[in-house]
Amino acid sequence: MNDSLFPKPPREPDDQLPHIHRLLLGYYGQPKPREPWDPLKQFIYSLLSSRTKTETTHQVVRHLQRQFASWDDLRDASLKEIEDAIRDVTFPDQKAVQLKSSLQQITHRYGKLTLDFLAQYRTDKIRAWLEQFPGVGSKTSAAVVNFSTLRRRALCVDSHHLRVTQRLGLTPRADAATTEERLMRLVPETWTAEMLDEHHSLIKLHGQRLCTFTDPRCTDCPLLRLCPFGKKQVTKSDIAAS
Structure with a gap:
């Protein structure tokens, strides 16, 4: 299929993400x-959510709140108790160690188990502080500062975001931290924390519904005219069918 069938109107770099x-x-x-949840609950959820379906992680967090009277009780539980309680997430043995250690370290550093005090600090300082804990990278720190009641400007880049932006040619193959840094250069200054959250939700939904890993539905995609990957897939499909 000729690429001229996919006209792509030229756009200024600062309109790329808004257009998408x-x-x-x-x-x-x-x-x-x-x-938004309080920062500690969001931290716990985000730490458990890696490579786990959203619905499953929500169920596990609800289970934790039913099983333990407080997050302090969760922190003080044995590793086996924690691992059993989070059994439905991926890598529960590894995440149990990370979760217990993180909750202990937060308590040790602040004197009690809370993250509400983070509201008084700059966003970059909050993220650097959170990323000291085991299993916490840019995805988790961005989720905490953006999704929680802290409501700061950050873009949570998950596996769907990596895939979609790479296929669109917005970012090269890179980790979440590098991808977020590059994408934030394209984010309008007028976008609030809530707008960045909405953008994350839309990209994630797109990655789940159409721009999937194994069977992308490029012909149905509203971003097809902007997507080098999608154009190639449609062209291959047309050639195979001819």
Whole structure:
């Protein structure tokens, strides 16, 4: 298929993400607004969520809150108790160690188990502090500062975000931290923390519904005209069918 069948109007770099955002918003509709949790609950959720379905992680966090009277009780539980309680997430043995250690270290450094005190610090300082804990990288620190009641500007880059932005040619193959840094250069200064959260939700939904890892539905994609990967897939499909 000739590439001229996929006209791509030239766009200024500062309109790339807003244009993608508008197209996804028109296709999927407005995401359900998030009800932000306190930073500690968001930290626990995000630490457990790696390579685990969203619904499963939500169920595990609800289970933890039913099983333990407080996060202090979770911290003080044995590793076996914690591992059993989070059995449904991926790598529960590894995450049990990371979770218990992180909760202990937070308590040791601040004197009690809370992350509410982070509100008084700059976003970059909060993220650097969080990323000292085991298993915590840029994805988790971004989720805590952006999704929680801290509501700071950050872009949580998960596996869906990596895949979609690489296929669109917005970022090269890189880790979450590098990808976030590059994407934030394209984020308009007018975008609030809530807007960045909405963008994350749209990209994640797109990665789950159409731009999947194994079977991308490129012909149905609202971003096809912008996507080098999608154009190649459609061309291959047309050639195979001819």
